[in-house]
Amino acid sequence: MDVVNVMLAGGASRRFGEPKASYMYQGKPLYEHVKKQLLKRQTVIISHPSLLTFFKERGERDVWLDDEQVRGYGPLAGMYTAMQNKEAAWYLVTACDMPFIRRETAEALSSYCSEHVDAIIPLVQGRLQPLFALYHHRCLPAIDACLKENQLAMKDLIQKLKVRIVSEEELNATPNEFRNINKRNDLPENGMI
Template sequence: MSVVNVILAGGASRRFGEPKASYLYQGKPLYEHVKKQLLNEQIIVISHPNLLPFFKERGEQAVWLDDEQVRGNGPLAGIYTAMQKQEAEWYLVTACDMPFIRKETAEALSSYCNEHVDAVVPLVQGRLQPLFALYHRRCLPFIQTCIKENQLAIKDLLKKLSVCVVTEDELKAEANEFHNINKRSDLTENGMI
């Protein structure tokens, strides 16, 4: 099974006040906390234009902006771009603002990939976590349709797919793993700084 890790770092980070991917947490940018916990496969970064120099300075080789045709269409644009630019069977898509995910959880999630499902998505505390999930390449036409029809929420995409939902218990995930950082207070409220 061929897998590519995709770190989505193309958002504007308006609520946070600065690019989240480059924000230093425990001496490292948030995206590096994510990167070290992904599968042992190629990693690509879908970047915001302002962050291109930052990623290049850090030695990242596969860093792309959203494809011009879909730019500005949120996470779906990032997934679309990754699938268009890098051939693989599966794509482990992760938001750059989830610094507490664990490699063990990524590996457990990947064990649910099979030819009968289009996506493998965790269910944590009753909520789907589509920004730490695996998507098969056959999702691409569905992503294109969603973008064309301006259905930009990932939940709209999931309605069109055969989805394997995996609970946090099945993944043996830790409680805070799926906590994403939307604003600075998310770090201080949870005692993370």
């Protein structure tokens, strides 16, 4: 299956107080905890401008800023940039602040890819998880429309797509996997990821 991992690391990290992607946790940057658990495919990182040098120094080759016309428009801008610049059928989109995800969950999610749906999104504890989800390339026109209409919430995009919702039970996932890190105290001090 033709899939590219897309890690979104372009946010301002205001609540965290510093860029989350580069925050050192258990001996390595937070983004590396996430990247290690993605599908064994190419990973494209959509970066905040302040992190470009950091990622290059870490040996990352596929690091891009959002396209200029959509820069600062949130996750949809990152998805748009990835789909415009990297050809693939499917994109596993994830945030850089989800260090508890497991590769097994990503693989289980990818098993639901079908020509009959535009997106595969987990439902965990009654909440959709659109920032650990698969999106088909044919979502690009809907993403473009949302950006042009200034509808920047993920729910705005989801309403325009044919979505396969997959429960945490179907994925054999735990709710903890989908926890994102907004503040330093969201990270367990002594627990292993």
